[in-house]
Amino acid sequence: MSVIRFIVKRFIISIVTIFLLVTLSFFLLRTLPGNPFQTETLLTVEMQEKMMSYYGLDKPLFEQYLTYMQNLLQGDLGYSIKYRNRTVNEIIATSFPVSADLGLRALAVALPIGLFLGVLSARKRGKLTDYLCVLLSVIGVSIPSFILGSFLQYIFALKLQILPMAQWQTEWHTILPTIALALSLLAILTRVMRASMLEVMSQDYVKTAKAKGLSEGKIVRRHQIRNASIPILTMLGPMVTSVLMGTFVVEKIFALPGLGQHFINSITGLDYTVTLGLTVFFGIFMVFANFLVDIAYGIVDPRIRLMK
Amino acid sequence: MKETLLEVKQFKFSFDTYAGEVQAVRNISFHVKEGETLAIVGESGSGKSVAVQNVMKLIPSPPGRIIQGQIIYQGEDITHYTDRQMEQLRGKELSMIFQDPMTSLNPTMKIGDQIIEGIRNHEPIPRADAVKKAIKLLTEVGIPDPKDSLSRYPHTFSGGMRQRVMIAIALACNPKILIADEPTTALDVTTQTQILELMNDLKEKHGTSIVMITHDLGVVAKMADRIAVMYAGKIVETGTVEEIFYQPKHPYTWGLLQSIPKVSSKRMGKLETIPGTPPDLIAPPKGCGFASRCKFCMNICKEVEPESVSISASQSAKCWLLDERAPRVEREHEEVKKYS
Numbered sequence A: 001m002s003v004i005r006f007i008v009k010r011f012i013i014s015i016v017t018i019f020l021l022v023t024l025s026f027f028l029l030r031t032l033p034g035n036p037f038q039t040e041t042l043l044t045v046e047m048q049e050k051m052m053s054y055y056g057l058d059k060p061l062f063e064q065y066l067t068y069m070q071n072l073l074q075g076d077l078g079y080s081i082k083y084r085n086r087t088v089n090e091i092i093a094t095s096f097p098v099s100a101d102l103g104l105r106a107l108a109v110a111l112p113i114g115l116f117l118g119v120l121s122a123r124k125r126g127k128l129t130d131y132l133c134v135l136l137s138v139i140g141v142s143i144p145s146f147i148l149g150s151f152l153q154y155i156f157a158l159k160l161q162i163l164p165m166a167q168w169q170t171e172w173h174t175i176l177p178t179i180a181l182a183l184s185l186l187a188i189l190t191r192v193m194r195a196s197m198l199e200v201m202s203q204d205y206v207k208t209a210k211a212k213g214l215s216e217g218k219i220v221r222r223h224q225i226r227n228a229s230i231p232i233l234t235m236l237g238p239m240v241t242s243v244l245m246g247t248f249v250v251e252k253i254f255a256l257p258g259l260g261q262h263f264i265n266s267i268t269g270l271d272y273t274v275t276l277g278l279t280v281f282f283g284i285f286m287v288f289a290n291f292l293v294d295i296a297y298g299i300v301d302p303r304i305r306l307m308k
Numbered sequence B: 001m002k003e004t005l006l007e008v009k010q011f012k013f014s015f016d017t018y019a020g021e022v023q024a025v026r027n028i029s030f031h032v033k034e035g036e037t038l039a040i041v042g043e044s045g046s047g048k049s050v051a052v053q054n055v056m057k058l059i060p061s062p063p064g065r066i067i068q069g070q071i072i073y074q075g076e077d078i079t080h081y082t083d084r085q086m087e088q089l090r091g092k093e094l095s096m097i098f099q100d101p102m103t104s105l106n107p108t109m110k111i112g113d114q115i116i117e118g119i120r121n122h123e124p125i126p127r128a129d130a131v132k133k134a135i136k137l138l139t140e141v142g143i144p145d146p147k148d149s150l151s152r153y154p155h156t157f158s159g160g161m162r163q164r165v166m167i168a169i170a171l172a173c174n175p176k177i178l179i180a181d182e183p184t185t186a187l188d189v190t191t192q193t194q195i196l197e198l199m200n201d202l203k204e205k206h207g208t209s210i211v212m213i214t215h216d217l218g219v220v221a222k223m224a225d226r227i228a229v230m231y232a233g234k235i236v237e238t239g240t241v242e243e244i245f246y247q248p249k250h251p252y253t254w255g256l257l258q259s260i261p262k263v264s265s266k267r268m269g270k271l272e273t274i275p276g277t278p279p280d281l282i283a284p285p286k287g288c289g290f291a292s293r294c295k296f297c298m299n300i301c302k303e304v305e306p307e308s309v310s311i312s313a314s315q316s317a318k319c320w321l322l323d324e325r326a327p328r329v330e331r332e333h334e335e336v337k338k339y340s
């Protein structure tokens, strides 16, 4: 019974969250100065106004909002203002797969390695291995991805010439961007897992397990890793969302046709519909990811399960 | 004559910290015989936990470090056993339950699994048999609905019930010695009594020796055969329960006896504690550790450490008052009433 209720409750909360998100974004966007056609210097003010009315942007704001919401309910995110003749749905449908592909690859690399290094580092606390892991995670967190990306291109594409420089075509093309994106994820995961493991290792129940006569290996496997993963689960929702939604910098450096560019370009270009559409998409994705995380959370940690 | 199971000899143990070497246990000796209950009593921080956790080698090194001494279990010197060797003893020969039953069970694991993993770690029996054994254990420690309880998580039990589960885990492989580190401190008074009675019953039934740690002498009156009083990393007095309760020799033991809550007394509700604080274990005093708090402190006490003086075959104490040249002092307060 409680599982169904939990799901229904979460669903309603999600709908309300997304509704608020869209509404707020809609009105906030319009407070930005200027209009979408200003930047195109060839257009006279008269022409600009014509365009505005063509897109319905001259109507009262609230009316525009109602229209937008009506379309949204039917899954229609509208036309892009900048890319003539392209709907926002089309933009997402072509760009998202690229971003998601890259994101999944990066996660598939970063998750196992990050967790492994976190556990290793905590178990070898204060030893050389630990320092190396900490060093790697500091480097991973502090090197901006555009520097790492360019560096990888320089070494592997330009100097060694063993991997393609950019583009998204064959498996070979995916290697460098995956590394560029994965390193920072890996670094964060290593750091969180290390801290979490250290905390778990000092818990009383670990002493109980040791007092039972369990070997170190069994204690780590049965009692420590599972409990230490709980904080990782919490951060996984936002992490997966932001990674799959595309990262502007990495996609830019490797000239990938992903979603990341549209986030930035649509805001600087005041392409309202694209910005809003992406926000909605992002919001739904995030809500869904967090929902999955919560379910996983309940499976791993029975204390949570009962409270909901 | 009962066999001596465990013997700790002239044992010193320190922690290396940034502030310096914390001398948590400073040369202690004690032993445990078959089927008896030894209570180790002392204020918080006196080194009781460090002393007994060392018997099972539960303290990681670093920061912990054995400075000197021996731990002998059934005639075998286990002081420098490797982790591999200790795993054979832990849970099977020596078991331990801890102070806080809220934190000493793994919150994400069913209690059945927590019991069964202990059993199967030492006995290669099929899971179904281990389950049966776990049910039997839970019944024995007084958990209602033992079969259903197997699949429950620790947070669904009360503190007292969790401590019963801990006892079940500890007794799973019929250990010869059960070490209980303040097993009732975190529980309310009624539950406390129940748990102590349970431990007593199980001890009678299985003939397990118990090392009972507590800061409350009242707790041990009913249970213990012998008592060791610890202060600032040393055992300052040891003897049978009768000796410690009726003819205590050390001023610190006197202080502890006065801090037992007495239900019948007029002073009920007003606990007397010994004024002052224990010494710093990074730079312990060279004389008697209790000197700064002792009403009877003499010049020599601050300068030279008192030797252990035998009072009977079973009782001894470390205090300059026992020296023949010292003035004779009497315990100030009323005779302590019989507790059991």
Ligand SMILES: Nc1ncnc2c1ncn2[C@@H]1O[C@H](COP(=O)(O)OP(=O)(O)O)[C@@H](O)[C@H]1O
Pocket: B015, B017, B022, B024, B042, B043, B044, B045, B046, B047, B048, B049, B050, B051, B063, B281
């Ligand atoms: N991991 C540790 N690092 C440094 N000092 C410690 C550590 N564990 C215990 N100690 C010190 O050892 C002394 C004895 O502690 P403990 O045996 O836990 O006392 P008790 O169990 O009698 O309350 C205390 O002074 C405590 O601060």
Ligand code: SF4
Pocket: B250, B251, B252, B288, B289, B290, B291, B292, B294, B295, B296, B297, B298, B301, B306, B318, B319, B320, B321
């Ligand atoms: S040796 Fe001296 S200071 Fe220490 S307990 Fe005895 S009388 Fe007190």
Ligand SMILES: [Mg+2]
Pocket: B045, B048, B049, B050, B181, B182
């Ligand atoms: Mg303690």
